[in-house]
Amino acid sequence: MKAVQYREIGAAPEVVTVPDPEPGPGQVLLKVTAAGVCHSDIAVMSRPADTFPYALPLTLGHEGAGTVEALGEGVTGIAEGDRVAVYGPQGCGRCAKCAEGKENYCLRAAELGIFPPGLGAPGAMAEYLLVDDARFLLPLDGLDPVTSVPLTDAGLTPYHAIKRSLPKLVAGTTAVVIGTGGLGHVAIQLLRALTPSRVVALDVSEEKLALAREVGAHEAVLSDEHAPGRVRELTGGLGAQAVFDFVGTQATVTTAGAVAAVEGDVAIVGIGGGALPVGIGTTAFDVEVTAPYWGSRGELDEVLALARAGAVAVRVETYGIDEAPLAYERLHAGKVNGRAVILPHG
Ligand SMILES: [Zn+2]
Numbered sequence: 001m002k003a004v005q006y007r008e009i010g011a012a013p014e015v016v017t018v019p020d021p022e023p024g025p026g027q028v029l030l031k032v033t034a035a036g037v038c039h040s041d042i043a044v045m046s047r048p049a050d051t052f053p054y055a056l057p058l059t060l061g062h063e064g065a066g067t068v069e070a071l072g073e074g075v076t077g078i079a080e081g082d083r084v085a086v087y088g089p090q091g092c093g094r095c096a097k098c099a100e101g102k103e104n105y106c107l108r109a110a111e112l113g114i115f116p117p118g119l120g121a122p123g124a125m126a127e128y129l130l131v132d133d134a135r136f137l138l139p140l141d142g143l144d145p146v147t148s149v150p151l152t153d154a155g156l157t158p159y160h161a162i163k164r165s166l167p168k169l170v171a172g173t174t175a176v177v178i179g180t181g182g183l184g185h186v187a188i189q190l191l192r193a194l195t196p197s198r199v200v201a202l203d204v205s206e207e208k209l210a211l212a213r214e215v216g217a218h219e220a221v222l223s224d225e226h227a228p229g230r231v232r233e234l235t236g237g238l239g240a241q242a243v244f245d246f247v248g249t250q251a252t253v254t255t256a257g258a259v260a261a262v263e264g265d266v267a268i269v270g271i272g273g274g275a276l277p278v279g280i281g282t283t284a285f286d287v288e289v290t291a292p293y294w295g296s297r298g299e300l301d302e303v304l305a306l307a308r309a310g311a312v313a314v315r316v317e318t319y320g321i322d323e324a325p326l327a328y329e330r331l332h333a334g335k336v337n338g339r340a341v342i343l344p345h346g
């Protein structure tokens, strides 16, 4: 089968032919209908050899959707032909966090060598994907796999971050979304669907700010050194009760801290490596800063339900599997508005 692999440190991903996978006991083989292209893949691929966290070659793709092609021995509860989305942050299924469905925070994944597809384990950017357990597969139930596949990360990750702040996002409050790309443009829609807050979007690209307005942002502000002042102005000096930073560089994290209101939340979601010092006189009083990761299985179920209800619609541009390297190039150049999705079977 064809697969999109990162094979050599510093090189671009390549489309190669690899052996067709076969499901072992307990495993499910999916024919991949759609795989999302995420900025975090670019962050991973830009790491030097001495800190590169995975074995190479690595088949990319941590957002996957597909049709069940074959079942390994002993698999029940799912049938050939079922259309599903893949829950990516897979855990051991047994530890205290996994027992709560929070496999994204599995306490034993590292020790057991469990990696998400595309982030250590062979990913969804291939014609077929082997999934280790049927519990990682959620029914699409009528959702279009192409526009829904980004919900498994670009929907789930902001949802997990936003859900925690919902009690603070009452009427009259402001939520700030920094970075209105794949995750950010979904975050804006989630905030509009789940809260009465005013949503202020920040980005460095006018094109992305236009998308932010289209998907529901009340205000769209150029993300530069004037942005914190502009957000303070828009909020009568108070700042934002919740700030979601989908970039996470030092510059954006500093902005996030500067616009957080008293008792506000700052979620650093993007993996840009920035850090926010917390202390008296550094941030506003009682600001809570978190660095969440992906989301739980139950939360993915909720995100898919929101999509079925029409509350979120991901903006996608599609590519064939041979064009996957081009999709990464365009994403790297900031040219993808919304989410790029690979269709391995055309
Ligand atoms: Zn991602």
Ligand SMILES: [Zn+2]
Binding pocket: 091, 092, 093, 094, 095, 096, 097, 098, 099, 103, 105, 106, 107, 108, 109
């Ligand atoms: Zn676990």
